[in-house]
Amino acid sequence: MTAPVATAAAATDRATGPMLEVDHVSVRFGSQQVLRDITLSIGAAETVVILGESGCGKTVLLKTLIGLVKPSAGEIRFEGKSLTRLSDRQLAQLRTRYGFVFQGAALFDSLSIFENIAFPLREHTRIPESQVSAIVEDLLAEVGLPRSAAAKKPVQLSGGMRKRAGLARALALEPPVVLYDEPTTGLDPIMSDVINELILRVSHRGGVTSVVVTHDMHTARKVADRIVMLYPLFRLGPTDSQIVFEGTPAELERCRDPRIRQFVEGRAGNRLTELRDEQERAAAATTAATTDGEEAEAPGDES
Ligand SMILES: Nc1ncnc2c1ncn2[C@@H]1O[C@H](COP(=O)(O)OP(=O)(O)O)[C@@H](O)[C@H]1O
Ligand SMILES: [Mg+2]
Numbered sequence: 332m333t334a335p336v337a338t339a340a341a342a343t344d345r346a347t348g349p350m351l352e353v354d355h356v357s358v359r360f361g362s363q364q365v366l367r368d369i370t371l372s373i374g375a376a377e378t379v380v381i382l383g384e385s386g387c388g389k390t391v392l393l394k395t396l397i398g399l400v401k402p403s404a405g406e407i408r409f410e411g412k413s414l415t416r417l418s419d420r421q422l423a424q425l426r427t428r429y430g431f432v433f434q435g436a437a438l439f440d441s442l443s444i445f446e447n448i449a450f451p452l453r454e455h456t457r458i459p460e461s462q463v464s465a466i467v468e469d470l471l472a473e474v475g476l477p478r479s480a481a482a483k484k485p486v487q488l489s490g491g492m493r494k495r496a497g498l499a500r501a502l503a504l505e506p507p508v509v510l511y512d513e514p515t516t517g518l519d520p521i522m523s524d525v526i527n528e529l530i531l532r533v534s535h536r537g538g539v540t541s542v543v544v545t546h547d548m549h550t551a552r553k554v555a556d557r558i559v560m561l562y563p564l565f566r567l568g569p570t571d572s573q574i575v576f577e578g579t580p581a582e583l584e585r586c587r588d589p590r591i592r593q594f595v596e597g598r599a600g601n602r603l604t605e606l607r608d609e610q611e612r613a614a615a616a617t618t619a620a621t622t623d624g625e626e627a628e629a630p631g632d633e634s
Contacts, residue, residue: 348411350375350508350540351396356405358391365391367564367573368405375507376538378530380551383561384594388573389544390434392561393510396542397429398422409508427455430501430509434516436493438485444471444496445481451503470499474529491522498529509533511543515550527553548595552580560591 353371357364365388373379381389394400395407398414407414409425417425438447448467452458458466471481474495485493494514501509511530515523527550534541534554543554551558560576560583567573576583576591583595593600 349373349408350377350410351542352408352411353392353396354406354408356392356395356402356407358388358395358400359403364564366395366402369561369573370405371559371574371577373540373542375540376534378534378541378543378554378556380555380558381542381544381561382546382548382551382558382576382594384546384563387561387563389561390512393431393512393542393544396510397426397431427451427504428506428508430498430504430506432494432498432501432509432511432514434512436485436497438493438497438500440485442484443481444476444483444485444488447485447496448500448503451500455504466503467499470502473502474499475525491518491525494518494522494526495529498526498533502533505537506539508540508542511541511545513545513547514543515545515547520549523547523549524553526550530554548597551583555580558583560594562590 349372351371351373353369353373356366356369358366369392371379381392383389391400395402398407398417401415409428414422414425438444439450442450445467448470449463452463452466467481468478471478476492476495476499480488480492480496485496488496498514514526514530518526530541530543530550531554533539541554543550545551556579558576558578558580559574561573562571562575564573575588576586578586583591586592586595592598
């Protein structure tokens with residue numbers, strides 16, 4: 332494995348400690364708190380996988396890392412610099428140092444694959460067009476896309492090809508940090524593993540720091556140096572840590588915490604009953620709201 336070598340080299344280069352720090356970060360949207368007191372340190376060239384069930388706040392956490400979501404408490408630091416102290420312009424500048432592989436690829440539909448991948452180069456650099464073409468060709472090859480894909484529109488490609496085009500675009504500016512949001516969702520197992528291999532390859536090449544948000548255990552086992560598992564806040568007591576696990580993939584397999592075993596083994600537990608109860612509560616609330624008015628018909632009323 333080349334990872335430890337790359338880690339040491341990158342760490343010596345910067346010699347300044349962690350690449351990314353999440354320091355006691357909380358996020359709320361109106362009355363809903365999504366993240367509570369998250370503290371996490373991500374080293375240069377490390378690959379951290381953020382695991383957790385839908386809705387627990389994984390995407391929100393990724394967005395706070397690039398300053399798209401502002402924490403209601405705590406701060407994010409990139410190479411020791413706090414994002415909260417940056418102006419909008421400095422923040423935009425900093426974002427060019429991140430590659431972001433969005434859930435669902437998020438390519439521009441009206442642009443060709445070539446134009447999509449060239450976009451960050453044209454937008455943020457003065458690289459001459461002749462070189463732009465060469466870089467795009469290299470990126471296509473790197474993610475295993477044929478040259479013929481360059482002229483196509485995103486809609487003409489399969490899901491797996493679109494994800495790889497999204498990755499090529501994210502890598503265009505050779506970012507030191509790459510963030511992946513559910514990179515394998517919606518792909519068949521083989522294409523998922525192609526993406527996992529690409530994540531590994533990118534992280535080993537030049538000591539890229541990677542943060543991978545997923546609920547895919549195959550991805551977690553394969554790419555993670557370290558796994559962090561988040562739990563939905565509403566399932567926790569007021570003093571419980573929202574990070575319910577932090578450790579290596581091997582440590583995750585050995586962890587006996589029932590919350591973690593349920594996720595790792597993909598068991599529904601009593602979730603079906605809970606979902607039904609939630610639906611019933613919601614229906615009851617709707618009924619109460621409508622019968623507040625005059626002669627509203629309650630759904631499910633026997634008549
Ligand atoms: N911009 C927003 N405004 C209000 N609520 C949001 C916003 N973004 C996310 N949320 C809420 O935060 C919670 C966590 O969302 P998210 O981070 O997308 O979950 P996931 O772990 O599935 O990625 C959800 O309840 C979602 O509705
Ligand atoms: Mg998400």
